Amino acid sequence: MSGNLPPKVPHVFDDAYRGAIAAVLEEQSPNDLIGAHQFRGSERDRVAGAAFVARRLPHSPDPDRMIVCNGTQSALTMLMTGLVGRGGALAIEALSYPTMHQFAGMLGIELCAIPMDEEGILPDAYEATCRNRKLSAYYAMPTLQNPTTAIMSVSRRQTIAEISRQYGVAIIEDDIYSLLPRDVPPPLSSYAPEISWYILGTAKAMAAALKVAYIVAPSPDAARSRFWPGVRATYWMSGPINVATVSQLITTGGADAIIDAVRAETVARQAMVSQRLQGASIGALPEGLHVWLTLPPELHRDRFAASVRELGAEISTSDTYLFGEGDAPNAVRFGTGAAPNRQEFERGLNAIVDAYNR
Ligand SMILES: Cc1ncc(COP(=O)(O)O)c(C=O)c1O
Incomplete structure (x- = not known):
């Protein structure tokens, strides 16, 4: 992911x-x-x-x-x-x-x-x-x-x-x-x-x-x-x-046909994200390839990423993207398209949701 x-x-x-x-x-x-x-x-x-x-x-x-x-x-x-x-x-x-x-x-x-x-x-x-x-x-x-x-x-x-x-x-x-x-x-x-x-x-x-x-x-x-x-x-x-x-x-x-198909699959996967992570602070667009999930302060991003890994999926923390000074925000990014099919995506999403609700 x-x-x-x-x-x-x-x-x-x-x-x-x-x-x-x-x-x-x-x-x-x-x-x-x-x-x-x-x-x-x-x-x-x-x-x-x-x-x-x-x-x-x-x-x-x-x-x-x-x-x-x-x-x-x-x-x-x-x-x-x-x-x-x-x-x-x-x-x-x-x-x-x-x-x-x-x-x-x-x-x-x-x-x-x-x-x-x-x-x-x-x-x-x-x-x-x-x-x-x-x-x-x-x-x-x-x-x-x-x-x-x-x-x-x-x-x-x-x-x-x-x-x-x-x-x-x-x-x-x-x-x-x-x-x-x-x-x-x-x-x-x-x-x-x-x-x-x-x-x-x-x-x-x-x-x-x-x-x-x-x-x-x-x-x-x-x-x-x-x-x-x-x-x-x-x-x-x-x-x-x-x-x-x-x-x-x-x-x-x-090219139009391919882009339309990629968009349709992305929209379907993003709908699963918004449905499963209702109430969480997510930055995402229905046609977006990634989701930016801001975590509550008591759930540190490193601990969260480790829990997701334990449950069988990989995500990246904000530190990966940091160019500025100081601490990175308490957030993680995951992708909607890397999983090879809808079932695998659901499996990865389950890991994220379970870690979030732990
Ligand atoms: C912002 C951005 N630019 C460029 C790329 C890579 O593009 P390309 O494979 O066409 O070199 C990526 C891939 O992750 C990206 O996130």
Whole structure:
């Protein structure tokens, strides 16, 4: 229960994926497809990517602003290297995606944690950090935040965008959890497109190991200068067969069918959570892949996680996600999609509920 992967939906995914890969191999010469690097992705893949991100952005971006990446992690390390660099400083939510610790350590980047409330980062604290530190960028997850499930309001997005613009801080927005919910605000990047690098990965809405994520750069020139020419590393690129298959899914409606099936299974599992944990303080959206459970003070998160483990399931405590100073909140996170089927999910949920009621 600790991962926040999308639930598997083989009844829809398998046929859609088989059909897409067969069409790609039928329509294109495999050697043409794979014979040479496609920096930033082929024209066809960037056009499909522009259509895909238009699910979230107000307009379909110019395909020359698109970069096709081998997953969000590759996009993040490229942007952290290019926009921030060794010795530079990156703002981050006080509770956030734990892998950012590893990336920052590996790349020699200082992380400046910004305190949060139930919407996300606090504008005053962000502005104070911008004033006192030379921040190069802000790693933002304003929609269904990991781990807290916070969703930033439109007015907070506008304020954060304005502060970023005022202090020349680039926005690196990771919108990976936004495709399942039907009613969430537009991306933060849409309020400051000229300084934003918007990333929309497929890992949380379609399949965790699809390894395709799209970046929308602030401009075609910015996309070219950060990702080619001159950037000799090629590790960020998605395998051509992989991305061609995803492009096919996008253009034929297969991606919609998969996302709809993942959403439906997620909604069913979240309904079980709200029914079984009635009265508990839970942060969750019906279409969310994770649940943020705040525990009563007498039930310490470490003791709770140990009880859940004893009962046969794994969950993670808030400490895993902590970037700020001081103690982490007394909360845990668990995922709705990692269990391989509904029965296994129910078994894991029983462990959590039993430990909670002990
Ligand atoms: C916020 C966030 N970004 C990115 C990722 C990973 O994305 P990808 O597999 O596309 O690299 C995760 C996975 O847990 C995540 O939680």
